[in-house]
Amino acid sequence: MKKKIFLFLLIISFSFKTENNYKLAVLKYNGGGDWYSNPTSLKNLVIFCNEKLDLNINPIYDIVDVGSSEIFNYPFIYMTGHGNVYFNEFEAKNLREYLLAGGFLHIDDNYGMDKYIRLEMKKVFPDLDFIELPINHDIYNIIYSFKNGLPKIHEHDNKPSQGLGLIKNGKLVCYYSYESDLGDGWEDGSIHNNSYEKRLEALKMGANIISYAFTK
Numbered sequence: 001m002k003k004k005i006f007l008f009l010l011i012i013s014f015s016f017k018t019e020n021n022y023k024l025a026v027l028k029y030n031g032g033g034d035w036y037s038n039p040t041s042l043k044n045l046v047i048f049c050n051e052k053l054d055l056n057i058n059p060i061y062d063i064v065d066v067g068s069s070e071i072f073n074y075p076f077i078y079m080t081g082h083g084n085v086y087f088n089e090f091e092a093k094n095l096r097e098y099l100l101a102g103g104f105l106h107i108d109d110n111y112g113m114d115k116y117i118r119l120e121m122k123k124v125f126p127d128l129d130f131i132e133l134p135i136n137h138d139i140y141n142i143i144y145s146f147k148n149g150l151p152k153i154h155e156h157d158n159k160p161s162q163g164l165g166l167i168k169n170g171k172l173v174c175y176y177s178y179e180s181d182l183g184d185g186w187e188d189g190s191i192h193n194n195s196y197e198k199r200l201e202a203l204k205m206g207a208n209i210i211s212y213a214f215t216k
Helices: 002-014 041-053 069-073 089-100 114-124 182-186 196-215
Strands: 025-028 062-065 076-081 104-109 162-168 171-178
Touching: 041 076, 041 182, 041 196, 062 069, 069 089, 076 196, 089 104, 089 114, 089 171, 104 114, 104 196, 114 171, 171 196, 182 196
Parallel strands: 025 062, 025 076, 076 104, 104 171
Antiparallel strands: 162 171
16 A cells, blocks of 8 residues: 555656656446446546646546545545445545545535435545535635636526535545536537536636645
8 A cells, every 4th residue: 555655656656757658547436326427527627737737748548446545546535426426434434535635526416416425435434524624724815716616507407516525634525516517518619508608717727726636
């Protein structure tokens, strides 16, 4: 495990220096939820970050099982879906160790996963609850300014968007975008017919999340 953590931190150290020398990943989980939804989202976000923030992330993302040791190869994991999520004891432990080692998880509710993900993340960190991050938090201001916090990208239940977090040892290890559907805004424009302005807003927020994950 220590070797994996060392390699993980080494990736972070050189991430801004070598072209496309690291990847991000989508989290594959059990329970029947569609972890594979919004397949163009992460790719488009990476392309945006590379162009606007001068990063060198490989736009071809990987897929990693929540219980796999390969999870330690990725500085940033993206999780989405509409339905059920289930972590067994080993998977919850593996994800906890990944986050404690310096990894970052972004959970993006694509509508319908909220009641499941809250229970499963309790397995990961039984002592933590999701808290709503204040609008002056760095994640809303690190690159682009979001004076009202997490933007609303796609309407479902006429509820306000919420940016929630799990904070362990003073560090934000997991960011949960709820009632926002950022991934819809990252997808190819023809899929959801979002306006250019709305897609740009979503991409800028995604760039903030990645920037925060890599620098804090």
